[in-house]
Amino acid sequence: MKHFVDGLHALAMTLRNGFRKPTTVEFPDVIRPRAERYRTTFSLLYDEQGDQLCIGCLQCERICPSEVIAIKAAGKKESPVTGKKRGYADDFVLDLAACIYCELCVQVCPVDAIVMTREPETPTFSREDLVLTMERLYANGKNRQRAWSDGTKLMAMQEAGRAAPPPKAAHHAKAAEPAKTAAVEKAPAAEKAPEAAKANEPAKAPEPPAAPATTAPTGTEAKP
Ligand code: SF4
Ligand code: SF4
Numbered sequence: 001m002k003h004f005v006d007g008l009h010a011l012a013m014t015l016r017n018g019f020r021k022p023t024t025v026e027f028p029d030v031i032r033p034r035a036e037r038y039r040t041t042f043s044l045l046y047d048e049q050g051d052q053l054c055i056g057c058l059q060c061e062r063i064c065p066s067e068v069i070a071i072k073a074a075g076k077k078e079s080p081v082t083g084k085k086r087g088y089a090d091d092f093v094l095d096l097a098a099c100i101y102c103e104l105c106v107q108v109c110p111v112d113a114i115v116m117t118r119e120p121e122t123p124t125f126s127r128e129d130l131v132l133t134m135e136r137l138y139a140n141g142k143n144r145q146r147a148w149s150d151g152t153k154l155m156a157m158q159e160a161g162r163a164a165p166p167p168k169a170a171h172h173a174k175a176a177e178p179a180k181t182a183a184v185e186k187a188p189a190a191e192k193a194p195e196a197a198k199a200n201e202p203a204k205a206p207e208p209p210a211a212p213a214t215t216a217p218t219g220t221e222a223k224p
Contacts, residue, residue, distance in 0.1 A: 039116035039147035042094055042132060043140030051081040053113035056089035060105035060114055068095040092137060096130040107154040117144040
């Protein structure tokens with residue numbers, strides 16, 4: 001009987017859920033509103049004159065903890081826009097499949113050439129489709145909405161954080177100070193400790209006088 005009642009409960013629950021309004025949406029046909037600082041993929045940018053901003057300095061490649069950036073630096077060559085000599089990247093690949101979205105690559109870029117975007121890549125079943133080539137990265141810069149940050153803004157945030165530690169951290173620093181002083185005051189006592197320990201040692205009993213050497217009788221000398 002109990003199993004029959006449980007079965008009825010399960011059926012009622014299934015029917016109730018079957019007629020509920022769905023809580024999911026058909027991404028990417030329907031896109032929910034995104035948070036202001038939402039960031040999801042990457043783009044490389046051009047400057048106002050249409051020249052590639054990336055100077056091929058490799059800083060983003062070096063700092064990436066997942067090692068998913070691979071750049072082939074071109075060295076210095078003439079800019080097709082200004083005619084001046086400057087650095088370029090010949091090739092730039094970012095494998096999004098293993099990226100942990102730490103944004104360090106964006107933060108270290110000295111010219112704000114690499115940024116994150118608010119629009120994600122098109123969902124895919126293949127990992128190869130998540131490898132962002134230089135062409136795709138520059139196309140993202142033109143076609144996808146940028147996230148709020150770039151290297152300059154992230155560095156400014158970090159500097160501001162260094163200049164004014166949060167009140168909690170300041171409180172902890174103050175609390176730690178007396179403990180440090182106490183430790184310093186205790187230090188000489190610790191140095192004296194061995195001497196005090198020596199003073200507390202029980203006096204050693206005087207050693208008994210050495211027994212007089214016995215002379216072996218003639219003819220019974222010990223053999224070497
Ligand atoms: S966000 Fe972090 S893990 Fe992803 S590419 Fe940049 S540095 Fe590498
Ligand atoms: S994206 Fe920025 S950090 Fe990376 S190589 Fe280009 S200029 Fe350097």
